Amino acid sequence: MHKNVFLLIILVAIMPNIVGCEDDDFAPYTKYEKELDVSIGSYPTSIDDVTDEVTQIAQAYQDGVKLTNAKVVLEGSAQIDSGKGIILFDFYKEHETKNQITRVLLEYSMITNKVDKIKFEQGHGKRVGGYSNPINKELGKMPFSELINNLHQDVGFQEKAMIPNPRIEIDYTSEINIYLYDNDKNDGPIYRKKLESISSATK
Incomplete structure (x- = not known):
């Protein structure tokens, strides 16, 4: 009798953790990565130029996905x-x-x-992560060349960019954040600029 009571107490104690794991740690999870070789019809001058074609590719793997983040990565002075x-x-x-x-x-x-x-992931939100809100389409129409030219006119950027191995990341969400990194160091960005509208890009 005492043994059964003891087991019941243990079961009651761990039940909340079991239920939580069913929603998180033990929830079905799929992940894979693979190489592709899919040509794009036209060369993009902005994120918006290529969004429709790339979205069709993504939706071939999961119907109904929406673009919530895009990141342009330029490694080194040549790029x-x-x-x-x-x-x-x-x-x-x-x-x-x-x-x-x-x-x-x-x-x-x-x-x-x-x-x-x-890279494909499907499972509990805590494990998969990602952004849920669509990117700002108006900012996505800004030409890459215009963003880069505006950077080169920024005195703060000019002072920081005089390094042998720079990397620029242009991150699109509801806004644009531009980061400059020193690839020879593992530190965070050495320069950052935020654009919340097209008008702010020219300031």
């Missing part, structure tokens, strides 16, 4: 000067099932004009 590097497209879908999220990440090379990598 910064040419404005050609890679673009990381981050797609997101929240399913009707509670806390069920799908995330599709595509890597596009501006040099080869191809989508060459995919």
Whole structure:
């Protein structure tokens, strides 16, 4: 009798943790990465130029995903000067099932004009992560060349950019955040600029 009572107490104590794990740690989870070789029809001068084509590729893996983040990465002075590097497209879908999220990440090379990598994740929102709100479409229409030219006119950027191995990341969400990194160091950004509207980009 005492043994049964003891087991019942233990069961009651761990039950909340078991229930929580069903929604998180033990929830179904799928993840894979693979190489792709998908050409894009036209060379983009802005995020908006290529969004429709890249979205079709993402939706071939999960219907209904929406673009919630994009990041242009320019490694080294040559890519910064040419404005050609890679673009990381981050797609997101929240399913009707509670806390069920799908995330599709595509890597596009501006040099080869191809989508060459995919990362797919599906599972509990705490594990998958990602952004839920669509990117600002108006800011997505800004030409890369205009963003880079505006940077070069910024005295603060000019002072920080005189390094042997720079990296620029242009991050699109509801706003644009531009970061400058020193690739020879593992520190955070050495310069940052936020654009919340097209008008703020010219200031």
